[in-house]
Amino acid sequence: MKIVNLRATTVSVPLEAPLRHANGCHWGRFVRTIIEVETDNGLVGLGEMGGGGESAEAAIAALKTYVVGHDPARLEQLRFLIANPTASLYNNRTQLLAALEFACLDVLGQAWGVPVCDLLGGRLRDRVPFAAYLFFRYPNPRTGAGEVRTAEQVVAHARELQRLHGFRTHKLKAGVFPQDYELDVYRALAASLPGCSFRFDPNAVWSTEQAIRFGQAIEDLRNDYLEDPVYGLHGMRRTREMVRVPLATNTVVVNFEQLAANVLNTAVDVILLDTTFWGGIRACVKAAAVCETFQLGVAVHSSGELGIQLATMLHLGAVLPNLTFAADAHYHHLADDIIVGGPMRYVDGSIAVPDAPGLGVKLDRDKLGLYGEEYKRLGGYPYDQDPGRPGWSPLVPNDRWADPADGRPAGIPY
Numbered sequence: 448m449k450i451v452n453l454r455a456t457t458v459s460v461p462l463e464a465p466l467r468h469a470n471g472c473h474w475g476r477f478v479r480t481i482i483e484v485e486t487d488n489g490l491v492g493l494g495e496m497g498g499g500g501e502s503a504e505a506a507i508a509a510l511k512t513y514v515v516g517h518d519p520a521r522l523e524q525l526r527f528l529i530a531n532p533t534a535s536l537y538n539n540r541t542q543l544l545a546a547l548e549f550a551c552l553d554v555l556g557q558a559w560g561v562p563v564c565d566l567l568g569g570r571l572r573d574r575v576p577f578a579a580y581l582f583f584r585y586p587n588p589r590t591g592a593g594e595v596r597t598a599e600q601v602v603a604h605a606r607e608l609q610r611l612h613g614f615r616t617h618k619l620k621a622g623v624f625p626q627d628y629e630l631d632v633y634r635a636l637a638a639s640l641p642g643c644s645f646r647f648d649p650n651a652v653w654s655t656e657q658a659i660r661f662g663q664a665i666e667d668l669r670n671d672y673l674e675d676p677v678y679g680l681h682g683m684r685r686t687r688e689m690v691r692v693p694l695a696t697n698t699v700v701v702n703f704e705q706l707a708a709n710v711l712n713t714a715v716d717v718i719l720l721d722t723t724f725w726g727g728i729r730a731c732v733k734a735a736a737v738c739e740t741f742q743l744g745v746a747v748h749s750s751g752e753l754g755i756q757l758a759t760m761l762h763l764g765a766v767l768p769n770l771t772f773a774a775d776a777h778y779h780h781l782a783d784d785i786i787v788g789g790p791m792r793y794v795d796g797s798i799a800v801p802d803a804p805g806l807g808v809k810l811d812r813d814k815l816g817l818y819g820e821e822y823k824r825l826g827g828y829p830y831d832q833d834p835g836r837p838g839w840s841p842l843v844p845n846d847r848w849a850d851p852a853d854g855r856p857a858g859i860p861y
């Protein structure tokens with residue numbers, strides 16, 4: 448089997464409302480690049496990548512000459528072809544490699560008649576549990592609905608998501624407002640959903656001393672972990688010495704060098720594996736095996752996804768013996784998807800691992816066209832800018848917080 452063509456299409460798919468985070472905002476939509484790898488036997492494999500609100504179409508298109516003629520089964524060769532580590536100073540292509548790997552695995556599964564999880568060791572579970580992913584949200588600029596800013600709104604949103612999807616784990620994305628305000632919100636959330644577990648992620652914007660203070664103030668709650676309270680392995684290590692809550696990261700352990708450093712001098716308890724950040728599903732499986740050996744926890748990270756990327760997360764979650772935490776996904780904030788059948792459904796807080804050969808999802812060509820046109824109309828957006836605070840940019844550690852009393856909508860062009 449040989450690859451004969453590579454296509455990339457950028458789409459802009461609406462979210463229910465703009466999602467605020469420590470560095471800015473998802474401006475009411477996800478911009479994702481959909482990758483199609485076509486083979487000489489007529490199969491089409493699907494990949495997907497993000498890019499902080501920007502298209503990756505040109506970067507993917509530039510790799511066409513690399514992959515045309517390549518056997519999609521030679522995945523280790525693909526790793527060195529696209530992302531040789533000694534070439535990465537000039538061309539860091541780890542995320543591009545991931546998108547190509549998804550498509551190659553998809554095409555291999557289709558050719559061999561098995562789901563991708565069967566290429567990765569075989570499923571250990573048929574469903575992957577997910578956490579509710581709670582964000583502070585601006586109101587939808589079209590409808591005015593969907594704002595989440597106050598503790599009452601966070602609790603109401605969490606309860607609604609639990610009612611709709613059956614979540615038993617709830618993650619609060621924070622780092623937007625002053626620490627004491629977010630502490631009050633988190634404690635109100637934990638008090639409102641007895642029997643559930645919780646996780647908190649301020650995206651590494653605090654000082655180490657602030658991280659220690661917050662960590663100690665939540666020790667009595669049922670925390671899965673405190674995620675990236677501070678930026679850098681050494682700040683995480685100092686926090687971990689002082690706080691009796693497991694620490695997790697998707698920020699400072701995202702490659703094997705960092706994983707080795709964390710094993711030799713542990714700073715983080717739980718490694719959040721992102722199929723894009725690590726360079727593919729297979730890299731995550733390898734990293735999970737290292738974590739299993741050294742008895743570090745793992746979970747499945749979400750860097751924003753449509754159904755193709757979600758499928759990679761499901762196949763990963765299906766094969767990890769040491770997946771002891773619910774996975775994260777932004778997915779329930781989406782208003783639509785580009786896969787046949789519409790968005791995948793949550794039942795009892797989990798999503799079924801696809802059974803069909805390959806990734807088990809197919810492109811809805813009408814939706815691809817619709818949201819491709821939407822991208823052409825709107826273009827990208829700066830993920831690390833806040834449309835509600837023009838001219839603002841954060842520091843690390845940050846002290847330029849948003850005002851929790853400010854309920855004005857953000858001026859987002861549509």
Ligand SMILES: [Mg+2]
Nearest residue numbers: 648674675697
């Ligand atoms: Mg995180």
